[in-house]
Amino acid sequence: MSSEHALERSPRAGVAAPVGPPAPELYRRMLLARRMAEATRELWREGEVHGPGHLSEGHEAIAVGAAAALRAGDASIGTYRGHAHALARGADPEAVMRELLGREGGICGGKGGSMHITSVEHGYFGSYAIVGAHLPIACGLGWAQRLRGDGAVTVCFFGDGATNIGAFHEAVNLAAVWRLPVLFVCENNLYMEYTAIGAVTPVEHPAADRAPAYGLEPIVIDGNDVEAVRDTVAERASRAREGGGPAIVEAVTYRLRGHSLADPAAYRPAEEVERGVAGEPIGRYRRVLEGRGVEGGELDAVEADVAALVAAVAERARAAPPPEPATAWTDVWADGTSRWRS
């Protein structure tokens, strides 16, 4: 049973699934990612966020759609813009927020920060902040899955900018020749940091157009359509589980805000931003659900629930104390210490 189905069951144990439209779980998860990002932005304005932050308002359909296609035991791995990916796999929002604020009880104990949110217990093997570096790591996760022969897959999320770094090409080549169960999902938000990807890349689709060079199909999807992402990832994962090898999926989206919290993104044309805002995935999915007969009141209730959850998380995280200073000396080695000499 996929996690999606598990989540769409009635939360009331023992009660049969309700008849009619499924509970809007994808909608709820996208909202959670969005509201967490907005709360982070607000806390940053108040000086509560320690260090940089790279939010993903506008990208939510990719994180949530892909996660909905994965099973327990599947791995995912992402970039410094990784909060939504951790949350989409089920990471505890409060532990994430505590990490962003540098408080005790952060999901990485305060040692990772915004760019390294990780939740291994949920299959999210980390957020990596050197562009492209985690693609080879995804190959290794997929290699282990292939060696174990358990039918699990790895989904590796990366930005359009990563397609121009050597590690992308080394990783895709290795995955293709070793037929690894790895799905490389490019979140093409049209910008590598401040520069338009089209200005520094000789092909229209930075990931998909490179796929044929490695014997892979060029796949481009609407990354703001959460169900399209879910269905594409599910289909490609299903092939990979049966030994069909890797795939590159380029999901086209739009980053609604700047590269980082500190970037006002003034370099983007106003019409482009307007189009991006109009096509953002959450409002769009709400219209889809309403078109299918889901009551607006039900969706409003989801919105209220998520808003209340995030407000509570933000408040508790803000009130939490900083981590114990002595914990800076733990976790280097597997024995828990940082001792390097006698």
Add this chain to the structure above:
Amino acid sequence: MAELTFRDAVRSALEQEMERDERVVLLGEDVGPGGVFKTTPGLVGRFGRERVWDTPISEQAIVGGAMGAAMGGMRPVAEIMFSDFYATCWDLVANEIAKTRYMTGGQVTLPLVVRGSNGGGGLGFGAQHSQSAESWAMCVPGLKVACPSTPADMKGLLAAAIRDEDPVLVFEHKGLYPSVGEVPDGDHVVPLGRAAVVREGAEVTLAGLAFTVGACLEAAESLAADGVEAEVLDLRTLVPLDAAAVLESVAKTNRLVIAEEGPGQLGWSAALAAIVADEAFDDLDAPVTRVCGGAVPLPAAGVLEDEVNPSARRIVEAVGRCL
């Protein structure tokens, strides 16, 4: 006890650990055909293609693949053919492998080994295939660093590295591959972080690593002929560093000469000298002395390499200055 070459000790360790633990898998360039230094011949035949994986020339994919496999429950052993090539994948080694356990608050553990040839050894490989990269690794918290000097230690330290729960870089000095030595029969493991006293003496301590251990022993022979008894320490690993063994020896001899093949402008010998100066100042009767490689890219011609590399003669001269 069996006599093995250093290169065969590599294979012997891999066989021992692959036999013992089916999670141990190999990857690297030409590892299936046996490797350019002939350290992995016969392993495909014995363990099959599912345990020994040939890679493209893609060091980032090799090292990153090892990291991901370790996260996925395997115990990979990656080969980087020449340690100079760490420069092509240092991001994965220094930024990802070394830091991920810490950055994730201990959620990820990385039991992996990256091994391969290191150093010069008078083989004429030139500046891009002869570097001593062990000090690069020692700069980065989160990496263990092993540099064996004998076939027995080559087998035992590599076995320990494979059994270790943390990432270990094993540097195999290419000048030692043909050397021969006794290797204990049966399961052989040498713990990481324990220096060996390879010759006892009371008047000066000579500390070496990998290839320079031999130079220290040769120097000690020469000094003995002149009536000077030198103690020789083989550090074996840089991380963990057995500083206590060095401090203990210096407490006895009151003098320390350190021999490092890498360029002397910086390096592990400088770190060790600083520790001894800081923690054993009152034991010292002479300044700590370093005998290091020259601060030049390693030249190819034999006489030029000899000119800049540490040698028994230079170690003897350094001892002469501190007696």
